[in-house]
Amino acid sequence: MIKFTQKHLDVLKEVGNIGAGNAATALSTLLNKKINMSIPDIKIVEFNELMDYVGGPEEEIVSVFLRIQGSLPGSMFFVLQPNQAQILANQLIPDMKEDIRDHEMALSAIAEIGNILSGSYLSALSEFTAINMFPSVPSLTVDMAGAILMQGLIEISKESDYAIVIDTMIEDEENTTESIKGHFFLLPDPTSFETIFSALGVEGK
């Protein structure tokens, strides 16, 4: 296991920056709005802590999940609170009154947004690191955070009791009750860190 220094954390922050920056641009184009992104937050958390971080294992979330295969395996989530997903769906489907959970088209629209945003996140990352990534077809689920996030932690849990999360938030600039906030969680598998660090010229020692 690599011992993390500030330099390593900076590299992971840069990974989050590049990825979420590109995703923010994609969302901005889609919604024709200005989209801001947060400074990436790198967290080294025990599994239970990760759940608390999203509001507890029972908290209902809307999540697009994909697995990354290839030389940088990992899990990627785009997470929205249900009310945020509702606002996003309302912007995509005018005059929609129903709860998104009962509206198949709204769910598939959110899934597609998640698909586009994760795709832009990963393609920017792939270009930056010159590492090929093969994301699976994304899948959308609305359910308890614990149930959803643990699925993405299976590979990590075989090796470790901790996950390293690269968290970035994107938000539209209006910053009102109608603003949209979404989180990207990139969870590289333990074997991926050396690959990231050596691709970006930081020795993993």
Next chain:
Amino acid sequence: MTITSTVVKVGIADMKVTEAPNKLKTLGLGSCVGVVIYNHEIAGLAHVMLPDSEASNRENQNILKYADSALDQMIRELLDKGVRKSSLKAKIAGGAHMFSFQTESNFLKIGERNIIAVTERLQLHQIPLIAQDVGGNQGRTIEFNIEESQLEIRTVRGNTTII
């Protein structure tokens, strides 16, 4: 006189043993499996993530993460408290399949593999599996009432079942 009852919370890759009238609870089970081993006065609840500790690549891991080692540990703790093994029964819930895409085949079936591993471990210890609510594609929160030997299962859309 009031007997206060506490709800004992069990985290992910965690296990607790407690006595009636306390209750045991674990939140947000997806592909993980919640295993209750009980008699009418004492019970343990484990929240297991993975089927097999033998398949682990590393030493010094949390043994409560795996179906086999977590169940062994729970049974050991129950027996240490003077419980007769023949009085023990089990109920399980979880092992859902949360996402519907095709990927690495083992990864895909983790919920099912957890259910099988738990069932086999219970058989090995000759503890009868009285009831189960497993599989499907929904997350579950479960709470076990020791006095009633009832396991309450709640999903996110508010459906509650008791087994």
